[in-house]
Structures are given as structure tokens and as C-alpha cells.
Amino acid sequence: MSLLDIRDLHVTYRVGGGGLPAVRGVDLTVHEGQTVGLAGESGCGKSTMAGAVLRLLPAGTTITGEVRLAGDDVLTMSWGKLRAVRWSAASIVFQGAMHALNPVRRIGTQIAEPILLHDAKATPKTALRRAGELLERVGVPAWRAQSYPHELSGGQRQRAMIAMALACSPKLIIADEPTTALDVMVQAQVLALLAEVVEEQRVGLLLISHDLSVLSASCDRIAVMYAGRVVEEGPGHELFTAPRHPYARALAAAFPVIGDPVSRRAPKGLPGDPPDPRELPPGCPFHPRCPDVVADCREVDVRLSAPDNGRRAACVHTGGVR
Amino acid sequence: MSPVLEARGLHVGFGARSRAAVPPIRAVDGVELAVERGEVLALAGESGCGKTTLARALLGLERPYRGEVRFHGEPLRYTSRALRAYRRRVQLVLQDPTGALNPRRTVYEAIAEGVRIHRLPGDERDLVARALSLAGLRPPERFFARYPHELSGGQRQRVVIAGALALEPEMIVADEPVSSLDASVRGEILALLLSLRDQLGLSVLVVTHDLGLAWNIADRLAVMYLGRIVESGPAEEVLAAPKHPYTTALLSVLPGRTPVILKGETPDPSRVPAGCRFHPRCPALVDGTAQRARVNGRCVTQELTVLPATGGHRAACLLAGATA
Numbered sequence: 001m002s003l004l005d006i007r008d009l010h011v012t013y014r015v016g017g018g019g020l021p022a023v024r025g026v027d028l029t030v031h032e033g034q035t036v037g038l039a040g041e042s043g044c045g046k047s048t049m050a051g052a053v054l055r056l057l058p059a060g061t062t063i064t065g066e067v068r069l070a071g072d073d074v075l076t077m078s079w080g081k082l083r084a085v086r087w088s089a090a091s092i093v094f095q096g097a098m099h100a101l102n103p104v105r106r107i108g109t110q111i112a113e114p115i116l117l118h119d120a121k122a123t124p125k126t127a128l129r130r131a132g133e134l135l136e137r138v139g140v141p142a143w144r145a146q147s148y149p150h151e152l153s154g155g156q157r158q159r160a161m162i163a164m165a166l167a168c169s170p171k172l173i174i175a176d177e178p179t180t181a182l183d184v185m186v187q188a189q190v191l192a193l194l195a196e197v198v199e200e201q202r203v204g205l206l207l208i209s210h211d212l213s214v215l216s217a218s219c220d221r222i223a224v225m226y227a228g229r230v231v232e233e234g235p236g237h238e239l240f241t242a243p244r245h246p247y248a249r250a251l252a253a254a255f256p257v258i259g260d261p262v263s264r265r266a267p268k269g270l271p272g273d274p275p276d277p278r279e280l281p282p283g284c285p286f287h288p289r290c291p292d293v294v295a296d297c298r299e300v301d302v303r304l305s306a307p308d309n310g311r312r313a314a315c316v317h318t319g320g321v322r
Numbered sequence: 323m324s325p326v327l328e329a330r331g332l333h334v335g336f337g338a339r340s341r342a343a344v345p346p347i348r349a350v351d352g353v354e355l356a357v358e359r360g361e362v363l364a365l366a367g368e369s370g371c372g373k374t375t376l377a378r379a380l381l382g383l384e385r386p387y388r389g390e391v392r393f394h395g396e397p398l399r400y401t402s403r404a405l406r407a408y409r410r411r412v413q414l415v416l417q418d419p420t421g422a423l424n425p426r427r428t429v430y431e432a433i434a435e436g437v438r439i440h441r442l443p444g445d446e447r448d449l450v451a452r453a454l455s456l457a458g459l460r461p462p463e464r465f466f467a468r469y470p471h472e473l474s475g476g477q478r479q480r481v482v483i484a485g486a487l488a489l490e491p492e493m494i495v496a497d498e499p500v501s502s503l504d505a506s507v508r509g510e511i512l513a514l515l516l517s518l519r520d521q522l523g524l525s526v527l528v529v530t531h532d533l534g535l536a537w538n539i540a541d542r543l544a545v546m547y548l549g550r551i552v553e554s555g556p557a558e559e560v561l562a563a564p565k566h567p568y569t570t571a572l573l574s575v576l577p578g579r580t581p582v583i584l585k586g587e588t589p590d591p592s593r594v595p596a597g598c599r600f601h602p603r604c605p606a607l608v609d610g611t612a613q614r615a616r617v618n619g620r621c622v623t624q625e626l627t628v629l630p631a632t633g634g635h636r637a638a639c640l641l642a643g644a645t646a
Contacts, residue, residue: 153587183368183531184533185584185587188581189583192583210504211505212505213578217578254508254509258534258537258561263537264558267508267510267512269509269512271510
């Protein structure tokens with residue numbers, strides 16, 4: 001049984017009077033001990049996916065499909081059960097640790113909070129001791145439990161967020177852009193820490209980022225999202241080095257390989273902007289920006305192909321399903 | 323011909339009790355740097371290395387306590403009149419375009435503001451339109467009445483760049499111009515900076531922590547650590563064959579390489595270590611490379627020379643043959 005199994009997930013936000021379809025039919029699976037990457041631009045629906053797994057989306061949002069966490073469907077769960085599942089079955093490391101931590105409470109108290117909520121035997125004293133141990137576990141000195149968020153560096157704050165995510169020993173960790181605001185060296189430290197946690201505690205990790213090069217180095221599998229759907233899915237390294245969908249190709253080319261003469265003095269972007277989810281173009285939603293567009297693309301709403309050596313793409317050129 | 327912009331023996335610090343005192347926090351601690359006409363220079367380093375302070379000092383926003391900034395060979399003067407004239411010719415582009423634009427002003431107003439402050443000759447509408455098209459927002463009239471929230475992240479960054487271009491500067495200083503942008507937009511903005519250099523002969527100083535960006539657009543690269551340039555030279559050479567263990571480590575953590583992950587973070591600039599300032603974190607001291615080269619004793623005691631502003635590929639490291 002897989003740890004996280006998402007089937008045909010649709011998420012529609014309520015905006016003004018109308019609906020904004022942010023996720024439009026996504027399947028995704030994460031096994032224990034596996035790191036799965038979710039890539040795409042702002043607005044492609046990747047953070048919405050994270051929110052849907054723990055039902056953290058605003059009231060009034062329509063969610064359909066199935067989100068199975070260790071077999072239980074999160075979408076139909078009672079509130080009581082859902083509260084038990086948050087933190088202890090799955091936890092989230094948010095981007096921008098400065099905003100996700102409470103600025104007027106000590107780090108240790110914040111890490112101890114979920115422990116006190118979920119472990120009936122915990123006392124404030126044991127929970128604080130555990131918070132200190134967790135900080136040590138992620139490479140922050142235990143005395144930092146006494147500090148306030150502003151007294152820590154950006155890297156230490158992100159480590160503290162990871163300590164909090166580990167507090168109730170969840171089986172699944174979702175990390176939403178965990179390294180985006182960090183320096184390269186600190187980013188490497190944080191990614192190495194996450195990899196260690198996956199390796200030692202056999203958790204499943206869903207890593208969300210717009211940087212395909214970072215994902216390729218850390219993930220067993222990657223799914224690339226565009227306009228609310230997965231447009232390509234496959235083994236992490238292969239997807240980055242030999243992407244099949246033109247959008248995945250553009251994302252991969254955006255981060256140059258240093259030493260590759262092709263990208264020297266030739267930065268590559270992707271012209272245009274992602275479509276407004278309320279006014280998606282007909283056919284393939286990527287066709288207005290696609291360098292390989294043909295007549296079919298304007299009419300056929302292409303879906304992911306059947307797996308071929310573990311790879312799937314939603315493009316008319318690579319055997320996507322019509 | 324002298325460079326467009328130069329730093330000579332530049333020291334910038336904070337927390338001094340008086341103008342004459344040496345400040346306790348030495349953010350920029352002896353830097354030689356030069357940007358030639360039409361050159362793209364990348365200044366790379368981690369948070370806290372002093373790169374933003376150095377950029378601010380080059381713009382006249384911080385005053386050095388020792389050394390000087392030179393523009394076309396002339397020392398920068400710090401009277402408000404001289405600074406205003408200077409800032410028209412050397413323009414700053416900030417990291418976060420959303421924060422840099424006033425949400426209640428239209429694109430036209432955002433760009434016309436600089437034109438009015440500097441009382442540029444010519445028709446205001448034409449100047450604004452020209453700047454927008456140079457920044458790739460075409461046709462410009464379509465963007466005049468837009469507000470920042472109606473634009474995408476990439477378009478906002480183009481508006482910020484257009485604001486700088488409207489003043490017809492000779493040089494642009496861009497502080498992390500793409501770090502808050504999406505992957506797909508990143509390349510577009512970098513391509514714009516390169517084309518501005520080619521079309522207008524602009525000089526560009528890009529402050530970044532992203533070495534991939536240097537590979538994408540820079541002619542020269544200077545790597546900064548704790549207030550000093552530790553390695554500099556033509557970008558290809560520095561990136562293909564780094565000489566300083568710090569640059570080597572920064573490159574090693576890029577995807578697809580064998581990472582040498584440094585412990586800890588850049589130290590506090592109020593406590594600069596003795597000897598080579600990188601020695602407490604240097605992997606060459608841990609793995610015995612420095613010992614085999616018989617420099618390990620000097621690494622912890624000997625102050626290194628400041629790298630020159632121009633010339634070939636050099637590193638401030640005893641292993642690379644630097645001397646005191």
C-alpha cells in the first residue's frame with residue numbers, strides 16, 4: 001500500500017462569484033522512503049496540491065477525487081480524525097520560514113505544541129526536552145529552543161521548521177519550496193538533511209519547487225505541472241536530462257548546466273505567461289507558448305500517455321492520449 | 323581608458339562611534355573592483371558576505387570609511403547634488419519587483435517619476451514609451467495605464483528595468499534581479515540584460531548568489547566571502563577551473579556534482595577570523611590538502627593580499643599561490 005495516493009484530484013477555488021479551477025485531475029503516488037518532486041511555475045497548482053492533502057484550503061473550495069493517506073481518504077474524514085492525522089500522519093514544511101513561525105513565541109515552545117496536542121502522555125517539560133532533541137537532530141544547537149525566530153539565521157529557521165515537521169514522527173512530509181529563499185550552500189545543507197530523514201526514518205517526501213534542477217538531484221520521481229494538470233511524469237534524473245514535454249524542456253533549460261557551452265551567454269526563458277485558469281485556451285493549455293505547436297494542439301485536449309519505461313507525457317508529439 | 327566604475331581599497335563598515343573611528347562591523351573589508359564599459363560583471367557570494375553593501379557603496383548609498391569609489395576615474399563626491407547626477411548615470415534594479423513598485427501607481431507614473439525628478443529633456447510620453455519598449459514591453463502604450471497587480475512577475479521586473487532605462491544610464495547595478503522570479507521568466511530577464519548591453523553598450527553589475535546566472539550572462543566573475551573578493555577573473559575560467567576552495571565548494575553543491583557541503587554559515591563580519599578569513603570552514607584544511615602543500619600553518623595566521631581589480635584569473639588562497 002502506498003503512503004499517499006491521489007486519484008483524479010480536482011480543486012476549484014471560489015473567487016468572486018465564479019470558480020477558479022486550480023487542479024484539474026491529478027494522479028500522484030508517494031511510497032515510503034521515496035522522494036517525489038512536484039515542479040511548475042507560480043499558479044500551476046502545485047501548492048494547492050500540498051494544501052489539499054491535509055485539507056488546508058479555504059472554506060468554500062470544491063475538492064473532488066480521492067486523497068488516500070495510508071489508506072484513509074482525507075477528503076471524507078471527520079474533523080476529529082483529520083486533526084489527528086495532521087502533524088502525526090503527514091506534516092508540511094512551508095516556504096518562507098520567517099512567516100510560518102510565530103515571531104513572538106520561542107522556537108522550542110512552537111515545536112513542543114504539536115507534541116502536546118498529539119501525545120497524551122507528554123507534559124510541557126518532556127515536550128520541551130523533545131523539542132531540544134529535534135533541534136539537535138536537524139543540526140541546530142538545543143539551546144536555540146530558547147530563541148525567538150528573528151534570532152536565527154534563515155537556514156536555522158528552515159531547519160527549525162523541519163524539526164517541527166518531524167515532531168510527531170509523521171510518515172509523510174510535504175515540503176513546499178523549502179529552499180527557495182536560501183543561499184546555495186544552505187540549500188544544499190537543508191536538502192541533505194531532508195534526504196537523511198527520508199533515508200533513516202523511511203518517510204515519504206513530497207518536494208515542491210519551481211527549480212527542476214534541484215528536484216532532479218533529490219527526487220526518485222518528478223511530476224511537472226502546468227495549468228492544473230501533470231504534463232510529464234518520470235524518474236527524477238531522466239526527466240531533467242531528457243524531458244519529453246516541451247514545457248518540461250523549457251523548465252529544465254531555465255537552469256543552466258555550468259560548463260555547457262550551449263547555455264553560455266545564452267539564458268533561456270519561456271516567453272509568455274501561464275494562462276488564467278478561468279480562461280484556459282482550447283486544446284492543449286500550453287499551446288500558445290509552445291515552440292512545437294501544430295494544428296492538432298489547438299483542438300485536442302491531450303492527456304498523459306500510458307507509461308513507457310516509467311515515463312508519461314501529455315503531448316501530441318510523444319503519444320499523449322487524446 | 324579608465325573603467326566606468328571602480329572600487330579602490332574600499333572599506334565599508336557599520337556601528338562606528340564617530341566618523342573617524344574604524345567601525346566594529348567590517349562589511350566590506352578592502353575591495354578592488356572595476357567594471358568596464360559594456361561589461362557584465364557578476365558579484366557572487368552568500369548572504370552576509372557583504373555583496374549588497376558593496377553594491378550600495380558603489381551606488382553612493384553607503385559611504386566608505388576608507389578607500390574610494392571612482393566613476394570614469396573621478397572620485398565619487400557625496401554632496402546631494404553630485405549624488406543625484408551620479409544616480410541618473412548608474413541605476414539600481416532591485417530584487418523584488420513587487421516591493422519596488424508602488425501598487426497604486428500606473429506603469430506610466432512609475433517610469434515618469436524618475437524622468438521628472440531628473441528633469442530630462444524631451445517629451446515625457448516618448449521617453450516613457452522608449453524605455454518600455456527597450457525593456458521588452460511592446461507596444462508600450464498598452465502598458466501605460468496598467469497597475470502592478472495586473473502584470474505578471476516577469477512584466478513587473480521589466481517595468482522596474484524600464485524605470486532605470488528611462489534615465490539613459492551608463493550602468494545598471496542589479497541586486498538579485500531574478501531570484502524572486504519563476505524559472506521560465508528568469509531566462510527572459512537575463513536575456514534582456516544581455517541584449518541591453520549589446521544594444522546600448524550598458525555596463526552591468528549583477529549581485530547574485532546564483533553561479534548559473536554568472537555562466538548565463540557574465541563576462542567576469544568576482545566571488546566574495548566575508549567582506550573580501552576571494553576569487554576573480556573571466557567567468558568561464560573561474561567557473562570551469564575554480565582556484566579557491568570556497569568557489570569550489572559553491573560549485574560542488576550544484577545539481578549533478580559531488581557536493582562538498584560546508585559546515586555552518588558565513589561568520590559575523592564583526593568577528594573576522596585571523597589569517598585567511600575562510601580557514602575555519604575550509605575543506606582543504608580538513609582533508610589535509612593544505613598540510614601536504616605545507617601552507618596549513620600560514621592559513622591560520624597569515625593575512626592575504628587583496629586581489630587586484632583587473633587582470634587574469636586569481637584567487638586569494640595560499641594553495642593558489644597567493645602571498646601576503
